[in-house]
Structure formats: C-alpha cells, structure tokens
Amino acid sequence: MLKRTRAGLAGLAVFTLVAAACGGGAELTCESDGDVGDVGIGLAYDIGGRGDQSFNDLAAAALDKACSEGNVTAQELEPAAGGENREENLRLLAEEGYGFLVPVGFAYQDIVGGIADNPDTAEDESKTGVAEDFPNQLFAIVDGPSSGSNVVGIVFAEHEGSFLVGAAAAVKSETNTIGFIGGVNVPLIQKFQAGFEAGVAHINPDAEVIVQYLTEPPDFTGFNDPAKGKEAAVGMYDRGADIVFHAAGGSGGGLFEAAKERSDATGSKVWAIGVDSDQINIVDDDLKPYILTSMVKRVDVAVGQVIDSYVAGESIGGQTLAFDLSVDGVGYSTTGNNVDDISAQLDDLKAQIISGAIVVPDTP
C-alpha cells in the first residue's frame, strides 16, 4: 500500500513539474540555440514576463528591435508568479556566457548589487551580487542605479512625467478632488505620488489629492490585484474625486472598470489616468473612453539605447543613465485627444521642468 501512495505522489509531482515548466509566450526571434554568438544578450524579466502588456513587454520590444537589426543572439527568462527565482534566472543567464545581461525591474536591485551594499539588510555580509560574481560581463538594470563598474543603471524621472499628468488632472477636474492609487508602498511608487501631487498643487493649490496604496511591502500583490484597485477607485469616486491616476501595474485594470461603472451609473463622467505604457491602446474598447491620458515611461527607448551602446562597443559600465523629460524618457500620452485643449499648457510646464525653472520633488 505504501508503494501505491508513493506512486500517486510521484505522479502528482511529475504532473506539477511538467505543467509549471510549460511557460513562455510569444517567441523571441533571435533565440540562441545554446551557442552564444559574438554579441549575446540575456534578458531577465520580472513577474509577468513577455506578454504582460506593460513594463516587461516594453523591454521585450526593445530586444526584438535589436534582434531584427543586428547580429545578436539572445535568451530571455521570466520568473515564477511569486518571483522567487529571479536571482536563479539571472545567474543562469550569466553562467551561459551572455556578455550583456538586462534584469528588468527594481526587484533585481539587491540581486545585481548584492545585499551587502544595502545598508538596510547589511547583516548578511556574505551575500554577493550577481554582477560581482561575474565581473567580466556587463549588466544593465532597469529601474535601478549602477552598483559597480560593470553595471549600467537605468533610472527614469517618473516624478517629472507624473507632474505633467497631475497638472492635466488639476486642470480637468471639476470637483477639485483627485485620486492617486499606488500598487505597493515602495520608494519607486512614492516617486510617482510625489510628482503627481506636485503637479496638482502647481495648478490648483486648493485641490485635494486622496492617496491610497494597495499593499505594503513585502506583500507585492498590490501590483496584480485588480479587485483591490477597483475598490480603492470606487472609494475615491465616492469621496468626490473625478480623476484618478494609478501606478499599480496590473491592478490598474480595476480602476478603469470603476471609472466606467461610476460614469454609467451616475451619468456624469469620471476619468482614469494610465501608467507606464499608453494604456488607451491596450485596454478593451469599452474602457478606452474613460482614460484621460497615460504617464508613459519609455522602457523600450531606454533598453534599446543601452543595447545599441553595447553592440557599438561603447564603454557604459558604471554609469547611471537618467531618462527624464529632456530625452523623452517619460511623458504624457495624447492618444484619445482628451488633453489636446491643454497640450500647450502642459508643454510649457515640460519646458520649465527641463530648464530647471520648476523642480519636481521625488519623495512625497
């Protein structure tokens, strides 16, 4: 009987492994077949991976572009839904010998740079970063600063882009109450909040901004829980907000649902503002009319640029590249033509930020 139990267990375990291993979405065009060519790129996604309609897809787009242009071989890996094998993936790609490794997302910061460098968690001195263990390979971390001579940091001025959509919201709001939904209460998302609040206050100092985070670290489900996103938005609309901006990744879908539901139920229109990509292009047709604009973060431009630099053989290690308004690394989208009437005003603000006349805070 024991035998039967074991057989059942083993069968179940195998089934699990097979099902779990069958990941992967749309294909990479220049996938290396085990042989890393002269120019090899390893891309380690964050949760969601290729096909997430957001952040990861923008990085994938940059890689696809590089594939189509040059003599590049590449491999991409994405973590499990909980993200616990991020480091494993990155190490695997490094061990395979890819010369240029792109970990996508701020969650890779400690993995690339080593926990010892982080004063908050410095008790674990023995832990070294992947970049320190592979000193002859170049790493480019998206959403993180450089942590060594072989690491290129890519950071975005999210606060500057958020300032512009905040200003747009303040101009468009009729109730002078505006909402901000953050996915997880981490410094990166607080940057969005700070810029957004500053943008609202610049146009209308009397307007109220209701701020709500969905989860607290280390619980990162707030980026992936549209039910919470929707209830947070409903709460803000209940309290009189007529425009809500989200920096909550996949939870943002709930905000768009809430905007539609509220507009349909009361007959007076409320708006949502998207984030990262130009979200009006990727949501369902029924939800498009409720998206005022999106705070776009050009991960595709940034990743494309560092890949080009690497392919061209430029020495970029050790630098932290800032993608801000001046290089159009961030900005606001005009799809849907909802902000056409105020674009002159927004572009004027943009020019003032670039010239330094307006300094946007990056912490709330």
Add this chain to the structure above:
Amino acid sequence: MSTARDVAEQIPPDRGRPLPDLLHDRRLRLLLLASAVLLLGGVVARATSAQELTSSGTFGAAFRFAMPVMLAGLGGLYAERSGVINIGLEGMMIAGTWFGAWGGWQFGPWYGVLFGVLGGALFGLIHAIATVTFAVDHIVSGVAINALALGGMRFLSTVVYDNVPGAGVTQSPRTAPIDTLSIPFLSGGDLFGWRSPDMLGWIEDRSWVFLSDAAAVVSGVTKGVSWLTLVALALVPLSWWLLWRTPWGLRLRSCGENPYAAESLGVNVLRMKYYAVVTSGGLAGLGGAYLVLVQAGIYREAQTAGRGFIGLAAMLFGNYQPTGVLGGAALFGFADALRIRQTSAVHALLLLVGILLAMFALWTVYRLQLQRGLAIAAFAVGFILWFALTDDVPPEFVPMTPYVVTLLVLSLASQRLRMPAADGLRYRKGEAV
C-alpha cells in the same frame, strides 16, 4: 464577532453569575451586540473624522471582499467535514479565476460562473483522487494542487491567449460584468424604468448617529448588489440545510467524525469523500469566478493573492459552521475594505476595538470571571493607549489588522473550537480495528 457568541452559546453559563433573563435569547443578544458595535462605530467615526468606518461604501466593499473568502471557506467546510484537509483551496480558486474569465469572455458572465465552478471542481477531483483513492498526505497533495494550478493556468494562457488582443500570458481579455440589483425605494433601484428615490442614501447623508450608520449598513448590502453575490449568500443557509438537515449531510459529516462507524452502517465513505472534495473545489472555483466577474472584470495571474488561504482561516475562525464562515469572511472583508478605502480610518479602528474590549472586560467582571476580565482589560487599555499616543498606524501594521482581530477573538472566546474527529486521517475501506 458573532462567532465568538455562537461558540459561547454552546457553553452552559456554569462559571460566574448567570445571564440576566432578558439576554437568554441568542438572537436578541446578537442584535444588541451588533447595535452596540454600530453605535460605538458611528460615534468613533464622527469623533475621529474616519468617515469611512461606517459609510455605505465601506460596507458594500466589505461585502464584495468577503464573498470569495467565504466561498473558499465554505469549500473548506465541505472537505473537512468529510475528513479531508484542503490546503489546495487557493489552487482551486486560481483555476476558478482562469476558467471563470475564459468562460465569461467566450460565452458571457454566467457561463463564466459555470466554468469557474467546473475548473475548481476539476482540481477538487484531482485532490480527491490523490487523497481519497491513493491516500496521499492531504497537506502534500494540497500544496501540489496550488503549484499545479498556478503553472497549469499559465500554460493554458499561453495556448489560449496567444495573439488575442488585450490578453497575454498573464491576463485574459476583459469580461463583461454581471448585472447588479438595487432595491427600489430603499436604495434607489429602478422600477419599470423609473428611478425610485434612495431613502437609505438620504438618511445616511443626514449623518445622524446610529440611524445614519444603520442606514449605511443596509444600503451597503442592498445597493448595486451583484446577482452573483445573492447566489453566493444563498449558499450559506443551503449548506447548513444540506449538511445538518439531510441524510446526505449526516453521512458526509459522519465520514469526517468516524468513517469506520459510518462504513459499518453502510455508508459508502469513499464516494461521500469524493462528493465533498469535488464540491469543495467547485465552491472555491466559484469564489475565483466571483473575484474575476464581479470584482475585477479581468483575469490576472496570481490575482487571488492568498484569498484561498484566508478562506481556510475563515473556516477555522467559524468553527466549521457555515454562518461562522460567513462571519469570519465578513471580518476579513471589512478590514480589507476599510484599509483600501481610507487607510487612516484603521487608526480609528484601534479606538473602537479598545472601547469594545473595555466593555467586554466590564461584562466579564460582572459575570465574576475576574482573571479573564483583567486580561481583557489589559488589552483594552493597550489599544486605547496605542490610539491616544499615535497619529496613525504604521503602514506595515495596517495589513495585519484582520489577523490581529481574529487572534484576539479566538483567544478571548472560550476555546471550544472543535475540528471533525477524523479530519486529515487516512481512511482505508475495511481497515476498522
């Protein structure tokens, strides 16, 4: 809170001073307790400008947050009452979200509900085959189900949502919503195309202590309620009736208490366990479908965010009783709703909990249970001091609120929680000693 009372109900008042005659009716006692909580809540909300503490919006959201947790908890109830521990509820719920979204996208929301139930039931069946037929350890099988569901749904997404606009490996296309219902006159529902007045809304806007708060509670559960919510709620009395008032339910429960005795009386224990575990999966799957079709409008990978496990906690909290599961889920739902709608209101909750505990302590002392009363009073003073000495709850602590409250209730209620006697034990036909 009601659950603590339910449990207390089963205890004869053998210690301390007896209850006053007036309070012998359990329903009246519950009603009085609920009114007191609401009255205090209203006062605290006004005193601390935590208006969301008793707003109809919060009650409505609490209700919606509670439903998936309650359905998973009910699922757990069926399985454990038949003697099978179901750690796999989370995985079954994940299957429910995926199949619910797929069915909703392909054929319409109600088909989504059907497919969600079937998807969950499928994983329930796998759990039943593993634990009942092959006698695999229940925990091991449950953990495997959770991993299997996550990976399996990812796999299905890559196959089904390849090149579907708006969808990808981690999300489905948008699903159409299920219709909602508002009661005419009471909550401003439509009557033959005419929008009736919203009486409760009017009372709530007046901001009268207690009256407005009571109106908010009723408004929260009668305004814009999804039809699927009503279906889910109906499952609570239905489950109670099935499990405690039918021969089928008696057989099912006897399998969880003493399967060999049941077997000796001619009950087909293996079959009963199969029924129970598949039902369990179906209910968890329904919870997943609810999450997608009512709450989110879209499937996102891993969007269940542990709701299946919370369902398991709600079941334990509810002492393996359907109404208890509902109570536990409501508590979690309220904490979630309050936190999501107005985080600062959680600070006011400290004061409310402190005052309630203080009243509970007085009551306990009145019943001459001095030691217990002192312990509770210490908690009460702690909460009130915490409220008085701080301006807000540190954000790291906010998500813990439901768990802290649960722990408090569990530790303060008399420990009369009892799991089915043969829960989690391996059963082999004809092995009775």
